[in-house]
Structures are given as structure tokens and as C-alpha cells.
Amino acid sequence: MDLFEFQAKELFGEYGVPVPQGRVARTPEEARAIAADFAAAGTPRVVVKAQVKTGGRGKAGGVKLAEGPDEAQARAQEILGMDIKGHTVHAVLVEEASDITREFYLSFLVDRAARTFTSICSVQGGMEIEEVAHTSPGAVAQVMVDPLTGVDGAKAAEIVSAGGLPPEAQEGAAAAAERLWAVFADEDATLVEVNPLILTSDGRVVALDGKVTLDDNAAFRQDHERFADPGSADPIEARAREKHLNYVKLEGEVGIIGNGAGLVMSTLDVVAQAGEAFGGIRPANFLDIGGGASAEVMADGLEIVLSDPSVRSVLVNVFGGITSCDAVANGIVSALGMLGERGEQVTRPIVVRLDGNNAAAGRAILDGAGVAVVEQNDTMDGAARRAAELAASP
């Protein structure tokens, strides 16, 4: 789960990482009220920042300075509702403007290649770190962190010194690094990034931005739900999550159901490829119903996929391994029955490809059931072509 900047800063605050004062506004009027509070406290200059889970919002015009409540309201008016790389801005963070003298970069992340944790630190912050790494690789330090020992004061000092931070910033930056590591380790984060980490004119080191990704696998021991953002999710994805289905909405016409993440991803590719011959037909979703593929899960899956009005045909691609194909076929037949009972008469064509254990028996069950909307195809490539063709036909 990716956090919004304001959520990341809330966490930083809890762990004692210095952050600017600020609050979230969802309307221009709220932004005005927050700015008025700051003005009353003697800091009329504020920054209005779009809250979106993507980078490059500064360039897109999603971060604006404002002098006082009137300007804050006007800037919020401009930014709210803005589209930044496909993300609609539903909230802005209004915070006190900082007096920046230097900008640095600091992060902790999972290093997949080295199978450990790494800290990245650079004296050149405020721009994309990939760009800095490309143009001046010497300015970006990577320091491995042993998962068994973590980051103590000495390690934190090593990180900021490797990043080439100036002497006047090192103590404050090391203190921030040690606390940011605590966020990373204690919250089960896979990424904690501060860009920029700033040095203010009065010598303080402050996290001016924050990007945090939390590990969904750790939900059983963390209170990650407090950061959930149900309003922004696609409604079909939200309903799928309630049913514990692994569904991702895409822009296309062929609904996809399969078992196993790799096989489903592969099915998307094969459908997209086959769809080129039919005027650019694309897969409409990713849906992995897992190894079991029981009738109920199949019914839930079909219901979710068919609730997308852009779906014109469905491809069910199942490899019978642990669950054999006859069980899967029975599951499909009863799933269609269940949908009928729920009042969801299925009229859109469903192409089924069964392969693996007991494939012949599974195919015979589907043939014998005489369900008009279901047709079978023995190969993945053939089934994908047929599903694309059906989606393209008027």
C-alpha cells in the first residue's frame, strides 16, 4: 500500500522525524481555513500540495506557494480536481512554507538484487533520483543495511557521510535517518523516501516530502487499515477485494479469469496479441481465482468480471494441477447456475480453456451441461483468439 504524502508525514511525526506543520484540505474553503490559522500564528506563507500517489506533481503544477488565506483558497481551487498522470487530486496538503538552503535525498528500500535493505543518500535532492544517478552517479551513495543489525547512530552517520552531505547538515540528517529507519523497520515498509530532505536557514534538517510503501503481507501484525483510502479505488476493484478476489481493472473488452498470477498475466498477453487482428481488442481485467477454483469462487469471479459493462466476452483459462479439470468444469456449471439464481442471467459469450489433469473429463462435463453461452477451446492461443473475435463481433 502506497501512502499519501500527508499520511507519510503523519507517520514521520509519530517517530520524531521533523516535518513542516500542515493539515489536509478536501475543499478550497478548508484550505482557506487552514491558511488562516497559519496566518494568525504569524506564518502567512503556505504551500498547497496536491495529494496523489504518483511522482512529478511539481512539474504538473500540483504544488503552489500562497501568501495568506485568499491565495491558498485560489491555489487549492486550481489544484483540486486536477489530473496528474491519471490520478485525480481529491485532497491538498496545506503546510507552512519552509526556508530552504539546501536539498538532499534519503531513502530506505528493499534491494531485490542484493536480497537485503539499502539506503540511498545524495547531496543532490529535490529532483528525480534516477536522473541524478544518471547524470552524476558519484553524487548518489548506496549503503547496504544488514537486516540483522539495522541502522544505529553510527550507521546513520555512515549513510549521510557517504551521501556527501555538508558538515552542518550531517548531525541533523543522521538523526532523521535513524528515525526513518525505525519507520521502515517497525511499520513493515518496503520503501521510505524523503526527497527533498532540507536544511533550513536556521540549521534544522526537515523532511519536506515523504513517500512510504507498506508491505501488504504484514497487514496481520500492523494497523495498515488506518491508511486505507476506499474512496479512490475503482468500484469493481473494491467489490472484488471484499470477496477476497485478486482483481485489477484494465481498459479492454475481454474479461479474463484464470488460476495463478503468472498464468493470468500470460493470458492477458496472449489476448492482447490475438486482439491485434480484431481492431485492437484488449483484456478488460486481471483476475486470479487461485489454485482452488471452487464453484463459489468461480461464480464470484464471473459476477465481478461481468459487472464491467465494457466486457463483451469472457475467457476462462484454467490449468488443472492440484484441482483437476473435472472439478473446475463442475465449478463453472454451478457458477452459471448460481448467477442465474442471483438474477444475473449470463448472456455474454464465455470461452473456456481447460488443460492439465483430467482435461478430457472436464471438457465432457461442460459439453454435457449444454450451456449456450459457453464454448470450449483446447489451447490457450486458440481460446484467446476466439474470445477476441467474439468481443469484436457486433
Place this chain on the structure above:
Amino acid sequence: MAIFLTGESRIMIQGITGSEGSKHGRRMLAAGTTVVGGTNPRKAGQTVDLGGSAVPVFATVAETMAATDADVSVVFVPPAGAKSAVIEAIDAAIRLVVVITEGIPVHDSTEFWAYAGAKGNVTRIVGPNCPGIASPGKSNAGIIPADITSEGRIGLVSKSGTLTYQMMYELRDIGFSTCVGIGGDPVIGTTHIDCLRAFADDPETDAIVMIGEIGGDAEERAAAFIEQNVAKPVVAYVAGFTAPEGKTMGHAGAIVSGSSGTAQAKKEALEKVGVRVGRTPSETARLVREVVPGH
């Protein structure tokens, strides 16, 4: 010979009395695997019935090893207890631990990987979140269905479970020396490269199939390794060409961020070093038939 897992392997199961542990223990035994015991501290001294065979239950990995000469452990322990289970196996210095458990926090897997290193890498870790290892006709450690393929001379390494099965099934007439599901998590114990190295050295493996998917740069690194170290023919498949940026698709590993880690980049890196890359699983199987001697 096969890699990592042979007919001589003696397998134990951590979490043998749980529903997954006992179900797959039965399946492993039915596939001819030597399953010698398992652990559950609360049921030590009892036996568990795995399809007619009474398999002894011990309190610890070390006790199981001492009593049964187990040299491979398959872990079915749920996520919350998985880290301590793997660390216990490492402490007992078992040769191989196969971690099937799905949903282990990445901080835990990173920690047990580091712990294995600190203990001198005596214990090879496969997984987590993987289907396991199958050396058809010899031994099966994990949840890979044994009866979809046959013994032969292709080596297979894959991040994905069902794609592994699909490929094993498509090439069941040629057969496999060993199939390794390395798992799709961001941090895994045994990598594509580890398996490529072992297959390159295995006299009973003639050709290698590698299945990758979007995310990370494991396939790119594997390509560099193949160029320098693997003379045997390698055929690859990469899933996830249509995956949108920034969305997780099932595996924690299957996520694309920015330009690196895309299926296209992986395909190009592999083709550049002479690896043939299929566009679909079936085409990949056809390419394998072209490179396997006698087919």
C-alpha cells in the same frame, strides 16, 4: 542426477499436521517421495497419517533430523510463524529448506535470508511463496502436481506456479530433470541464476527453460549470467507485457515501476545473449522442442 532434489532426498515437513502440510505431504508420498517426518511442537511423539503411512511428528527440526536423517525441509507454516520456522531450520543446518508459505512479510524473508548468510549459507533456501521443487520420478518437495509430466532431460526454473505446471504439461513427452519454482516475492532465497548454474553443471540436463515475469531485474541479470556461463540451450518466456505500470498483479514481485522491469526489457536482454524467447507458453514449448536433442 537432477538438481537440489534427488531420489536420495529425505524430506521432512514443518507444519506437517496442518491442513496444507498434511494434504501435500500425502501428495508427496503418493508421488514416491521419501517423507520421513515433520514438526509440530504440540504434537511431538505422535504420528500423522498421510494416506496410510504413519509419519512421526517431532518438536523441532533438529530432533527430526537426528531421528530420521532428513536433509530437506518443506515449510507450510503460516506467515506469522514462518520466519522462526525457517530460522529453526537454518540453526539445525539442514541442507535445503523449501518455503511454500504465501504472504510472508518481506522484512521477515530478508531477515532469514541474511541469517542463512550469517550462518555460512549451509542451508539453501527456495522460496518463499513458491510451489517448490519437483524432480519427476525421483522426489517432490512442495505442491507441484507430480502427475502432469514425466522424467526427462529439461531443466525448468520459474517465478510462477501455474505457468510452471503449464510448461511441464506441454512438454510432458520429453520430460524434466528438475523443475524449480523459485517464487514471485521481492526477496527470495534461490534465484534464476542459482538454478541456471546448477542446471549448467548437471550432466542429466540437456536444455533449460526459464520463466520470468515483470518486476525487478532478475531476468536481466540471468541474461548476463547465461552469456558468460551457460553453454546449454536456454529458452525463455516472460509474462506481463500487458501489465499496467504501478499495479500489483498477484505476486508481490509482479509490479512494474517506471521503465525498468518491463517484460519487453527482459525479453530484449535475453534475446541479446542468444536466448530464444517465446511470445506465448505454447510457442515457448515449440522452441524447446527445436533445441532439445532428439526431438
